Amino acid sequence: MEKKLFFVINNLYSGGAERxxxxxxxxxSKQGFNVFIVCLNQAELGYHISPEITIVNLLKERSKEHIFNRLKYASLIYLRLxxxxxxxxxxxxxxxMTTSNLWTGLVCNLINIPYIVSERTTPDNTINSFNYFLRKLTFLIYKKSKTVVLPAKGIEDCIKRNHTFKKLNNIKIICNPINTFQSPSDVNVYGRKFxxxxxxxxxxxxxxRLIEAYSSIGVDDIDxxxxxxxxxxxxxxxxxxxxGLQNRVKLIGTKDNLQDYYSQAELFVLPxxxxGSPNALIEAMSFGCACIAMDCEFGPSELIENEKNGILIEADNVLKLTAAIQSLLTNAELRKRIAINxxxxxxxxxxxxxxLQWKNLILSDTTV
Structure with a gap:
């Protein structure tokens, strides 16, 4: 029997969940599954997708704010899915992501197809902020899923602080995978240390906040x-x-050779x-780049053990971020130890x- 697998997401434009x-x-797809990616809205592809994968866009544009347009597009999404x-x-x-999870759950429950939902950002901005009716509906949809997959334990704790979701007992934590890159180049990507x-x-x-902190570190030879x-x-x-930092701070757009930047940087900073779970931090660590991260919700504190494999800074404290950058730039021994770990x-x-975790989860209780 053909192993046909669907992923549903808002779109495939650049972002952590999309990656x-x-x-x-x-x-x-490499493992022999017939893979479909269903996008609620059409958008430019942010990452490489194998030509063996079928991409289906349910809508060509986002729903307009007018209530009738929103109802029209909601109906189209539901019927086409x-x-x-x-x-x-x-x-x-x-x-x-929440919107895709709700549409998927509504359809799959009706036609009896197994489904898995995954929240990727802070629930306080999504399901925890819903009105009473929508929270109850979300709870039922998530409860009936095979699993609610989260990339960080902190997201689970946040969800369960909401009384509606306290009894959600089918949650599983699966961390984000390290992105596969080409080998770093020996050619310098930038003419100065950075x-x-x-x-x-x-x-x-x-x-x-990173720009503000950088403006105060007092170094002339690192951009x-x-x-x-x-x-x-x-x-x-x-x-x-x-x-007055036009010659020192560069916004260089997206790059296809991130591996070269990670491997050549003096430090990586996540401000x-x-x-949800920071892919860029995971990638930088994987290349042995010494990392500093704000202890925001969620993910950094689950990835970094302070002063062992990175530096964790009190959330929202730009002064401490500045001090950490200064300290790590001047302490080569600590920087080397952190990079190795x-x-x-x-x-x-x-x-x-x-x-393997995703595969076992998808195939559990499934006849193929």
Whole structure:
């Protein structure tokens, strides 16, 4: 019998959840599964997807704010997902992010197809913030799923602080896999030593705090490079100009050779206000880059043991972030020790190990 597997997500544009879906889908395709990725909305692909994988876009554009347009698009999503799943009858549907989880659960419960849901960001901004009716509906959908997969234990704790979800007992923690990169190049990607930040340029990623901290470290021979694109590009550019750092802080957009930046950086800094489980931090550690991370919700404290395999900074404390950058730049011995220990993340977050957990979960109680 053909092992047909579906992933459902809002879209495949650049982001942490999108990267995990892309990575898992490619790996399941390699292992002989017939993989479909269903996107609620069409968007440019942020990551490589195997040509063997079928991508289905349910809508070509996002729903407009007007209530009638929203109802129209909601109806189209439901009907098109329903018809697709009835036609293809996958062995399991795996959905990522709250909106996709709800649509998947509503359809799969009706046509009796096993499904798995996965929350990837702070529940306080998603399911915990729902009104009473929607929280109850979400609880029922999640309870009836095979499993609720989360990338960090902190997300589970946050969900269960909400009375509605306290009895949700089918939760499983599966950490994000290390992304597969090409081998680093010997060619310098930048003409000077640099501190590195990587991620979407959004307020939640906190690059304004990294720029503020960098402006106070008092070094002349190390620049700051931030890799990524996003809505905050203009605001960050203004901040850089106001601080007179145009020649020292570079917003260089997205790059296909991140491995070279990770392997050549003096430090990697994660200044986020919030995370689900930070892929960029995992990647930097895997390349043996000494890392500093804000202890935000969620993930950094589950990846970093302070001063052993990284530096963990009190959340929202820019002064301590500045001090940590200064300290690590001047303490070569500590920086080397942290970098060596950081690479042990290959033991816990290897793609092979994470894939096996997902495979066992998907195939459990399934006849193939």
């Amino acid at each position: 995990v879906v892309s990575t898992l889908a490619n790996e399941f 329903f018809k697709l799943l009835v036609k293809e009858r996958p062995i399991c549907v795996v959905s990522f 501190i590195l930040g990587v991620g979407r340029l959004s307020y939640i990623k906190g690059f304004d 700051l490079i931030i890799v990524g694109d996003g809505d905050e590009h203009a605001n960050l550019s203004i901040q850089i100009e106001k601080l 986020s206000r919030n995370e 950081a690479q042990l993340i290959h033991r816990t977050n290897s793609l092979d190990g994470v894939f």
